Amino acid sequence: MRYISSQIENRIRIIALSTSLANAKDLGEWIGATAHGLFNFPPGVRPVPIEIHIQGIDIANFEARMQAMTKPTYTSIVQHAKEGKPALVFVPTRKHARLTALDLVTYSNADGGERSQFLQCTKEDLAPFIAKVKESTLSHVLTHGVGYLHEGLSLMEKELVTQLFSAGAIQVCVASSSMCWGLSLSAHLVVVMGTQYYDGRENAHTDYPITDLWQMMGRASRPLLDNAGKCVILCHAPRKEYYKKFLYEPFPVESHLDHFLHDHVNAEVVVGTVESKQDAVDYLTWTFLYRRLTQNPNYYNLQGVSHRHLSDHLSELVESTLTDLESSKCVAIEDEMYLSPLNLGMIASYYYISYTTIELFSSSLTAKTKLKGLLEILASASEYSQLPIRPGEEETIRKLINHQRFSIDKPKYTDPHVKANALLQAYFSRHVIAGNLALDQREVLLSSSRLLQSMVDVISSNGWLNPALAAMELTQMVTQGLWERDSVLLQLPHFTKELAKKCQENPGKSIETVFDLVEMEDDERRELLQMTDAQLLDIARFCNRFPNIDLAYDVLESDDVIAGENVTLQVTLERDLEGRQELGSVDAPRYPKPKEEGWWLVVGDPSSNQLLAIKRVSLQRKSKVKLDFTAPSELGEKKYTLYFMCDSYLGCDQEYEFTINVKEAMEDGEDGRE
Numbered sequence: 001m002r003y004i005s006s007q008i009e010n011r012i013r014i015i016a017l018s019t020s021l022a023n024a025k026d027l028g029e030w031i032g033a034t035a036h037g038l039f040n041f042p043p044g045v046r047p048v049p050i051e052i053h054i055q056g057i058d059i060a061n062f063e064a065r066m067q068a069m070t071k072p073t074y075t076s077i078v079q080h081a082k083e084g085k086p087a088l089v090f091v092p093t094r095k096h097a098r099l100t101a102l103d104l105v106t107y108s109n110a111d112g113g114e115r116s117q118f119l120q121c122t123k124e125d126l127a128p129f130i131a132k133v134k135e136s137t138l139s140h141v142l143t144h145g146v147g148y149l150h151e152g153l154s155l156m157e158k159e160l161v162t163q164l165f166s167a168g169a170i171q172v173c174v175a176s177s178s179m180c181w182g183l184s185l186s187a188h189l190v191v192v193m194g195t196q197y198y199d200g201r202e203n204a205h206t207d208y209p210i211t212d213l214w215q216m217m218g219r220a221s222r223p224l225l226d227n228a229g230k231c232v233i234l235c236h237a238p239r240k241e242y243y244k245k246f247l248y249e250p251f252p253v254e255s256h257l258d259h260f261l262h263d264h265v266n267a268e269v270v271v272g273t274v275e276s277k278q279d280a281v282d283y284l285t286w287t288f289l290y291r292r293l294t295q296n297p298n299y300y301n302l303q304g305v306s307h308r309h310l311s312d313h314l315s316e317l318v319e320s321t322l323t324d325l326e327s328s329k330c331v332a333i334e335d336e337m338y339l340s341p342l343n344l345g346m347i348a349s350y351y352y353i354s355y356t357t358i359e360l361f362s363s364s365l366t367a368k369t370k371l372k373g374l375l376e377i378l379a380s381a382s383e384y385s386q387l388p389i390r391p392g393e394e395e396t397i398r399k400l401i402n403h404q405r406f407s408i409d410k411p412k413y414t415d416p417h418v419k420a421n422a423l424l425q426a427y428f429s430r431h432v433i434a435g436n437l438a439l440d441q442r443e444v445l446l447s448s449s450r451l452l453q454s455m456v457d458v459i460s461s462n463g464w465l466n467p468a469l470a471a472m473e474l475t476q477m478v479t480q481g482l483w484e485r486d487s488v489l490l491q492l493p494h495f496t497k498e499l500a501k502k503c504q505e506n507p508g509k510s511i512e513t514v515f516d517l518v519e520m521e522d523d524e525r526r527e528l529l530q531m532t533d534a535q536l537l538d539i540a541r542f543c544n545r546f547p548n549i550d551l552a553y554d555v556l557e558s559d560d561v562i563a564g565e566n567v568t569l570q571v572t573l574e575r576d577l578e579g580r581q582e583l584g585s586v587d588a589p590r591y592p593k594p595k596e597e598g599w600w601l602v603v604g605d606p607s608s609n610q611l612l613a614i615k616r617v618s619l620q621r622k623s624k625v626k627l628d629f630t631a632p633s634e635l636g637e638k639k640y641t642l643y644f645m646c647d648s649y650l651g652c653d654q655e656y657e658f659t660i661n662v663k664e665a666m667e668d669g670e671d672g673r674e
Helices: 002-008 024-031 062-068 068-080 094-112 123-130 136-142 157-165 210-217 237-246 259-273 277-284 288-293 305-325 343-350 355-366 371-379 391-401 418-429 435-461 466-478 496-504 512-519 522-527 531-547
Strands: 050-055 087-091 148-149 174-178 189-192 195-201 204-207 231-235 331-334 339-342 549-555 566-575 599-605 609-617 622-629 636-646 654-665
Touching: 024 288, 050 068, 050 237, 062 512, 062 609, 062 654, 068 087, 068 094, 068 189, 068 231, 087 094, 087 391, 094 136, 094 148, 094 174, 136 148, 136 157, 148 157, 148 277, 148 355, 189 210, 210 231, 231 237, 231 331, 231 549, 259 305, 259 339, 259 343, 259 355, 277 339, 277 343, 339 343, 343 435, 355 371, 355 435, 355 531, 371 418, 371 435, 371 466, 391 418, 418 435, 418 466, 435 466, 435 609, 466 599, 466 609, 466 636, 512 531, 512 599, 522 531, 549 654, 566 636, 566 654, 599 622
Parallel strands: 050 231, 087 174, 087 189, 148 174, 189 231
Antiparallel strands: 195 204, 331 339, 549 566, 566 622, 599 609, 599 636, 636 654
């Protein structure tokens, strides 16, 4: 931002907030804060003072250690959260959240008899809330004053547990560690039950980041209610001294830009900020990385801290980064100095995708790639390499793959790309997935839209028609959660496969498309669907939203098409909005976020699998679009097809065949050229 500020000669005001830092001055100077504008407080400065107790459990096995921590957790709650003061317990996974809640209830019942000591209201008051809970374990522990929160609970169940804990109806809430940043809860006592989690990529148990621990500890703060908060940290005994030291000292912030430099440099080359290797080195001098290199040289593998060492290190970093970008065909290097963006680099920058992903797309896609291949290439994108693999998930993924349409050759069940493929296929087959896998599936879907659009761009740059159309169909499948061979009626609310088949076999006229259903008489439709008025209203809403677009086209100067010269096809689009003023977002309840409708106009030659022209279109009411392509060298009539493809709905694509008559160029009387 400061680099931009220096270029446009206009000052930018930056406000930055963080936890307590050891190197706040470095960070302040980097963002341009003066000494008067920089405030750094030690970790001990809090709205409410906190007492920290660290206990070590000397058991090597992770699960056995977690089990051994349950009794000390219960003892801590009884000892430090007297008189019904709220206690928040953080555990590594949702499995531990459920088991710990059950164990706490068991200990409480053993100590307190009939009435649970953790329940702070009557069971009659709690009953209406319990009735709304679907998970049996959760409803059981809530009746004993203990709740739990994890990503697998429904939104309503999370809200209900949060409200009961905040209102003081239940005294104890057990939460999975990953929820520490999103929780709005605070308590008198926080117990961190275990400080490690399973890292699927490393296939080992790893310590929580210190920042996560600080976040958990920060929940032990109730200003105006407590004079002091309390935190108990239960950890593996050998880690006790480590936490004693670092929980009381601020941490330095280091730069990770060197791990992500390729995509940054590519983006700067595309926008023209960096036009040479020297520009790239100058660009790095504005970064936080540059400031930290000499402060912590060992961390960045710097051989020395002299100006020469620093200059050599930056030059080496830029050289290796640009060599990688050149080999992936994202950037061209001229005269070993000057840089210019290539098509793949521009696509990667535009869609915010990794240079390794765009290189994969470019090298893997061919003119003969079909749906199975597209799906495998999509799932292999670098963006999915961070997908977590949790303990015990391998068996679930194996079962998922065995029930899918496309098999995977020699699948490695701990591979995040195999998991991404399985989750995508399960989504298209509408297999119900719950818990953490459902969250992973959501992440896969959110990334897939831009990855598929970049894939369409890569394919169309090569002029391949059939793979481009297949990738466009894949974007429709991702939005609606259907296979391309499924009935398009399954996009409609309340429709099942049985009902879609019944519509297809409708006596008199087969109902196969949304338009067929709309054209039916009301009584016939009601008789066929056998639905309530509310359900029929939902279907009517979808049908009104479903794109009904009139397309007209015209080859400009069609009588004067010359071999090898430009041909312009003018396409007029008009949407039937039926009195509605605005379009609104796509009707896609299975897609995890609102999506705007988009279209592609494509001119192609199916006989030769050649894509001649493509244009991305966003259509509200009316639009006129021109598509330019080159006339073939062969003379005479030539047939082409115009495709109008949606990126959100199945069953609304249009295609039209048109013919051009290619003529020989007239002789030029002045110079005799053709």
